[in-house]
Amino acid sequence: MPKREDYISWDEYFMGVASLAAKRSKDPNTQVGACIVSNDNKILSIGYNGMPLGCNDDEFSWDRDVTADNKYFYIVHSELNAILNYRGGSLEGSKMYVTLFPCNECAKAIIQSGIKEVIYWQDIYKDTREVIASKRMLRTAGVQLTEYIPSGRIVELQM
Numbered sequence: 001m002p003k004r005e006d007y008i009s010w011d012e013y014f015m016g017v018a019s020l021a022a023k024r025s026k027d028p029n030t031q032v033g034a035c036i037v038s039n040d041n042k043i044l045s046i047g048y049n050g051m052p053l054g055c056n057d058d059e060f061s062w063d064r065d066v067t068a069d070n071k072y073f074y075i076v077h078s079e080l081n082a083i084l085n086y087r088g089g090s091l092e093g094s095k096m097y098v099t100l101f102p103c104n105e106c107a108k109a110i111i112q113s114g115i116k117e118v119i120y121w122q123d124i125y126k127d128t129r130e131v132i133a134s135k136r137m138l139r140t141a142g143v144q145l146t147e148y149i150p151s152g153r154i155v156e157l158q159m
């Protein structure tokens with residue numbers, strides 16, 4: 001019997017894992033997922049955006065209004081969560097798949113942890129100063145930025 005040919009690609013697999021992780025997020029507006037992968041295609045860590053450990057997400061604000069108490073004070077971004085969730089040692093030379101382009105704060109953590117490539121899907125905040133600064137830093141530090149081009153394949157999950 002010939003082997004199965006319609007299996008998903010590595011890019012679809014890792015971006016798919018990042019997208020699935022995003023579905024764990026309780027942010028009512030934007031859900032983001034990140035998946036860190038070694039050079040030999042092993043998943044090292046996963047993260048999504050949420051409140052820090054021990055901070056009850058029923059008690060902290062999910063509001064976007066920056067003139068009052070708001071979620072931006074508290075939320076850990078998916079990329080930082082994926083970096084901090086890693087318990088195995090060094091991330092030097094790894095790649096990060098992320099469903100939304102990283103902000104400048106996550107860019108610092110990406111660079112300092114030795115991640116060498118960011119494969120991103122959405123870039124909805126590309127005109128913000130944070131993302132412009134992020135791209136400048138990542139490029140200057142030699143981190144490769146690769147836009148994920150969706151294949152159009154629909155993967156269904158029954159749960």
Ligand SMILES: Nc1nc(=O)n([C@H]2C[C@H](O)[C@@H](COP(=O)(O)O)O2)cc1CO
Pocket residue numbers: 027029030031032048049050064071075076077078079100101102103106125
């Ligand atoms: N790259 C990112 N990773 C993330 O995890 N986030 C998180 C922070 C917030 O929880 C949410 C953005 O909320 P909003 O401003 O679109 O309502 O996504 C945001 C960005 C954008 O730079």
Ligand SMILES: [Zn+2]
Pocket residue numbers: 077079080102103104105106107
């Ligand atoms: Zn960030």
